[in-house]
Amino acid sequence: xxxxxSPTNPSGRYYITTPIYYVNDRPHIGHCYTTTVADVAARFxxxxxxxxxxxxxxxxxxxxxxxxxxxxxxxxxxxADENAAFFRAAMDTIGATYxxxxxxxxxxxxxxxxxxxxxxxxxxxxxxxxxxxxxxEGQEEYVTDTQAKEKEYKAFNGQPLKRASETNxxxxxxxxxxxxxxxxxxxxxxxxxxxRFNEVKGRLREGxxxxxxxxxxxxxxxxxxxxxxxxxxxxVYVWIDxxxxxxxxxxxxxxxxxxxxxxxxxxAQFWPADVHxxxxxxxxxxxxxxxxxxxxxxxPTPRCVYAHSFWIAEGKKxxxxxxxxxxxxxxxxxxxxxxxxxxxxxxxxxxxxxETDADFSYAKFVxxxxxxxxxxxxxxxxxxxxxxxxxxxxxxxxxxGNHRLDYDAPPHxxxxxxxPKLCADAxxxxxxxxxxxxxxxxxxxxxxxIRDVDLYIGITAPFKVAKExxxxxxxxxxxxxxxxxxxxxxxxxxxxxxxxxxxxxxxxRYWNCSPLxxxxxxxxxxxxxxxxxxxxxxxxxxxxxxxxVKGEPLFMRAxxxxxxxxxx
Ligand code: MSP
Numbered sequence: 031x032x033x034x035x036s037p038t039n040p041s042g043r044y045y046i047t048t049p050i051y052y053v054n055d056r057p058h059i060g061h062c063y064t065t066t067v068a069d070v071a072a073r074f075x076x077x078x079x080x081x082x083x084x085x086x087x088x089x090x091x092x093x094x095x096x097x098x099x100x101x102x103x104x105x106x107x108x109x110a111d112e113n114a115a116f117f118r119a120a121m122d123t124i125g126a127t128y129x130x131x132x133x134x135x136x137x138x139x140x141x142x143x144x145x146x147x148x149x150x151x152x153x154x155x156x157x158x159x160x161x162x163x164x165x166x167e168g169q170e171e172y173v174t175d176t177q178a179k180e181k182e183y184k185a186f187n188g189q190p191l192k193r194a195s196e197t198n199x200x201x202x203x204x205x206x207x208x209x210x211x212x213x214x215x216x217x218x219x220x221x222x223x224x225x226r227f228n229e230v231k232g233r234l235r236e237g238x239x240x241x242x243x244x245x246x247x248x249x250x251x252x253x254x255x256x257x258x259x260x261x262x263x264x265x266v267y268v269w270i271d272x273x274x275x276x277x278x279x280x281x282x283x284x285x286x287x288x289x290x291x292x293x294x295x296x297x298a299q300f301w302p303a304d305v306h307x308x309x310x311x312x313x314x315x316x317x318x319x320x321x322x323x324x325x326x327x328x329x330p331t332p333r334c335v336y337a338h339s340f341w342i343a344e345g346k347k348x349x350x351x352x353x354x355x356x357x358x359x360x361x362x363x364x365x366x367x368x369x370x371x372x373x374x375x376x377x378x379x380x381x382x383x384x385e386t387d388a389d390f391s392y393a394k395f396v397x398x399x400x401x402x403x404x405x406x407x408x409x410x411x412x413x414x415x416x417x418x419x420x421x422x423x424x425x426x427x428x429x430x431g432n433h434r435l436d437y438d439a440p441p442h443x444x445x446x447x448x449x450p451k452l453c454a455d456a457x458x459x460x461x462x463x464x465x466x467x468x469x470x471x472x473x474x475x476x477x478x479x480i481r482d483v484d485l486y487i488g489i490t491a492p493f494k495v496a497k498e499x500x501x502x503x504x505x506x507x508x509x510x511x512x513x514x515x516x517x518x519x520x521x522x523x524x525x526x527x528x529x530x531x532x533x534x535x536x537x538x539r540y541w542n543c544s545p546l547x548x549x550x551x552x553x554x555x556x557x558x559x560x561x562x563x564x565x566x567x568x569x570x571x572x573x574x575x576x577x578x579v580k581g582e583p584l585f586m587r588a589x590x591x592x593x594x595x596x597x598x
Pocket of ligand 1: 048049050051052053055059060061063064089272273274275307308309310311312339340341342
C-alpha cells in the first residue's frame with residue numbers, strides 16, 4: 031500500500047476521539063470496541079513519543095434520552111448521570127487510557143455550544159426557516175426523498191418513516207457543497223477506509239440540503255439563547271451539540287467560556303483532531319456536516335475520519351429484539367477467564383476495522399487465543415525463559431556478537447536470520463502501519479517476530495545443542511541462540527504492549543527488563559521512545575549477566591469444549 035497522503039501532523043501532538051455514546055443504552059461490544067481501538071492507537075502514539083490527547087465521553091441530550099427517562103419515571107439528567115457512570119466504568123474496565131471523558135450536559139460543553147450556535151447565526155450560516163421531509167425518529171434525522179424511497183419509507187430500526195415539518199433554525203449545508211468537494215479532492219484520505227469515502231462522495235453528488243439544527247417539540251437539549259431571532263423554546267439539535275464535543279473538550283470554540291468552566295488553556299493546541307474514530311453508521315455527520323460546520327466557524331478541519339464496520343454475534347446481527355448483544359458483563363466474563371489483554375487482542379486482530387463486518391464467536395475466540403497467545407507468545411517466552419534458567423542459572427547469556435544465521439534446514443528450506451535487522455524492520459513496519467491506521471497490520475507484524483523466534487528455535491534446537499553444554503563451543507552456541515531469542519522477544523513485547531499492556535508488563539517483571547518508568551505500573555509511561563527501545567542490542571537491550579525468572583505462562587491453553595463464558 032502507498033504511504034498515507036493525508037496531512038500528517040508535524041507538531042508531535044496526536045489527538046484521537048471516539049464517538050460520544052448515547053446514555054439511553056448500556057455499554058456493549060460496539061462501544062467497547064471503538065474505545066479499545068482508540069486506546070491501542072493512543073498507546074502506540076505515546077510509545078512513538080507523541081504528546082497524545084485521547085477523548086471519549088457520553089452524548090446525553092435529545093428525544094431518545096428524554097423518552098427513555100420518561101419510561102423509567104426518572105428525570106433525563108438522572109438517567110444521564112446513571113448511564114454516563116456506567117460508560118465511564120466500562121471504559122476503565124477495558125483499560126482505556128483516555129485523557130478526558132466529556133459529558134454533553136457539562137457546563138464547559140453547553141456554554142460553548144451556545145456560543146458556536148450564535149456565531150453561526152451571526153455569520154448567516156444558521157437561519158430560521160420551515161422544512162418538510164421524511165424523518166427517522168430513532169436516528170433523530172431527516173432523510174432525503176431519494177433515501178426514503180430506497181429504504182421503502184422505513185427507518186433504520188424498521189419502523190415507518192414519518193412525514194414531518196418544522197419551523198426551526200437551519201444550517202446552510204447547501205452553501206458548502208463546492209467547498210466540501212474541493213476539500214475532499216485536496217484530502218484524499220480524509221475519510222478512511224477508501225470505500226467509505228466513495229460512499230460519501232456518491233451521496234454528495236445528490237446535492238446537499240439545509241439541515242435543521244434546532245428542535246421545539248421537546249426540551250431535553252441545550253437551549254438556543256433566547257436573544258436569537260427564533261426567540262425562546264428552541265433546543266440545539268442533538269447532532270450539532272454532540273459533534274461540537276470534539277472541540278469543546280479542548281476549549282477551542284469559546285476560550286473565555288471554556289476557561290471559566292475549567293478547561294485547561296493548553297489543550298487548544300491539540301486541534302485539529304488527527305483521527306475521529308467512529309462506526310460506519312454515523313459517517314455522514316462526521317464526514318459532511320462536521321467539516322462544513324467547522325468551515326462555517328472558520329476553524330481547521332480534522333485530518334481523518336476513520337469509519338469502522340460492525341460486530342455481529344455468532345453470525346447474526348446484534349439487536350435488542352434478539353437479545354444477542356455481547357454486552358459488557360459478557361466481555362467481562364471473557365476477560366476473567368482469558369484475561370483482559372486476550373479480549374483486547376481478539377477485538378483488535380479480528381475486529382471490523384475495515385470495510386467488512388466481523389463476527390464475535392466463542393469458537394473463533396478460543397482458536398485465536400490458543401494460536402496467537404497461548405501457543406505462540408506465551409509458549410515462546412516461557413520456553414526461552416526456561417532455557418535461560420536451566421542452562422545459565424537464569425543469567426542472560428552472552429551472544430558474543432553472533433546475531434546472524436544462514437541456514438539450510440529441511441523441512442524449512444534455506445533462509446537467514448539477522449536479528450538486529452528483523453527487529454529494526456518490524457519496528458519500522460509497525461510505524462508505517464500506524465500511519466495508515468492499520469492496527470491489525472501493526473500487531474501482525476509484531477507477532478511475526480515471535481514466530482521468527484519459534485522458527486529459529488526449531489532450526490537451531492538449543493535443547494539438543496545443550497546436551498553437550500560442557501564443551502565451550504556448544505555453550506557459546508546455546509548462549510548466542512538464547513540471547514537472540516530473548517532480545518527479539520523483548521522487542522516484540524514492546525511492539526505488542528499497546529494491545530496487551532498487562533501481560534507485557536508481567537513479562538518485563540519476570541525478565542527484569544521493563545521499559546516503563548515504573549515497572550509496577552503499566553500506565554506510568556515509557557522511559558524512552560520506540561525508536562530507542564526497539565533497537566536490538568541497543569541502549570535498552572538485555573545486558574549479559576542480570577538475573578531473569580521464567581515466571582508463570584502468560585496465557586494458559588484454553589479448551590474449546592468448555593462452555594462459553596457467560597455474564598453472571
Ligand atoms: N451519540 C452518537 C454519536 C455522537 S458522536 C459526535 C451515537 N452514539 S451510540 O451510542 O449509538 O454509539 C455509536 C457508536 O458505537 C458507533 O459509531 C460505533 O462506534 C459503536 N457501535 C455501536 N454498535 C456497534 C457494533 N455492533 N459494532 C461496532 N461498533 C458499533 O451514535
